[in-house]
Amino acid sequence: MERNEDASSYHKTDCRTPILFLQAHPLPSSKNNLRTPSQDDAAQMGLSARARGFLQSEGITMVEDLAEFSSKDAWTQIVENCKRPPQVANAAGVLVNQAAFHIGAKSLHRLKVAAIAVEYYAATDRALTAQAMQWDSTLKNFEAQWKAIQDAKDSDKADTPMMSKTVGIVKWIEAYENYSKNCIGVRNAPLAYVIRDDVA
Numbered sequence: 001m002e003r004n005e006d007a008s009s010y011h012k013t014d015c016r017t018p019i020l021f022l023q024a025h026p027l028p029s030s031k032n033n034l035r036t037p038s039q040d041d042a043a044q045m046g047l048s049a050r051a052r053g054f055l056q057s058e059g060i061t062m063v064e065d066l067a068e069f070s071s072k073d074a075w076t077q078i079v080e081n082c083k084r085p086p087q088v089a090n091a092a093g094v095l096v097n098q099a100a101f102h103i104g105a106k107s108l109h110r111l112k113v114a115a116i117a118v119e120y121y122a123a124t125d126r127a128l129t130a131q132a133m134q135w136d137s138t139l140k141n142f143e144a145q146w147k148a149i150q151d152a153k154d155s156d157k158a159d160t161p162m163m164s165k166t167v168g169i170v171k172w173i174e175a176y177e178n179y180s181k182n183c184i185g186v187r188n189a190p191l192a193y194v195i196r197d198d199v200a
Contacts, residue, residue: 043115044108044135054082054101063133066115068120075112079103110135113143120146124189153184195200 087095121128132138161175180191
């Protein structure tokens with residue numbers, strides 16, 4: 001994989017991005033080398049190092065893994081596992097109970113939004129960069145836009161423009177372009193995205 005030396009961005013050729021979005025300021029790191037939590041983490045996901053380790057044990061070791069947790073009920077089992085973690089062996093080799101893991105309501109909410117964003121980026125062929133996974137600068141705005149997309153998708157659909165004796169090809173193209181901007185497809189993107197002139 002190719003990665004830019006600038007820690008704030010990753011090349012689109014990266015197919016697996018380390019789970020850096022859990023940190024306030026993503027830094028080059030392996031998936032098992034997470035930073036010590038600091039006060040800055042509250043601006044990102046607000047997770048402790050122990051909670052981050054738990055999520056990795058649940059299979060969320062890379063940002064792309066979040067795409068598998070984008071449904072409304074996907075986090076139910078993770079929350080349950082937080083409350084009742086498996087026993088671990090102590091120094092004497094005896095199995096003992098672990099303290100429950102804590103993922104706060106705000107952190108859980110942000111993780112859910114991040115999961116939806118990862119799935120959306122993949123569906124619309126957008127680059128999954130470190131900046132794209134920052135809460136304050138990107139994901140907070142994404143959440144508002146996602147709600148607008150879902151509202152538009154659930155609203156009454158306008159009729160597809162048709163050519164007729166009174167609607168020639170030029171007028172039809174203009175009408176269809178307007179229609180495609182307001183029609184949300186099954187992949188949660190406006191149809192206008194499919195017929196756009198430039199591919200980012």
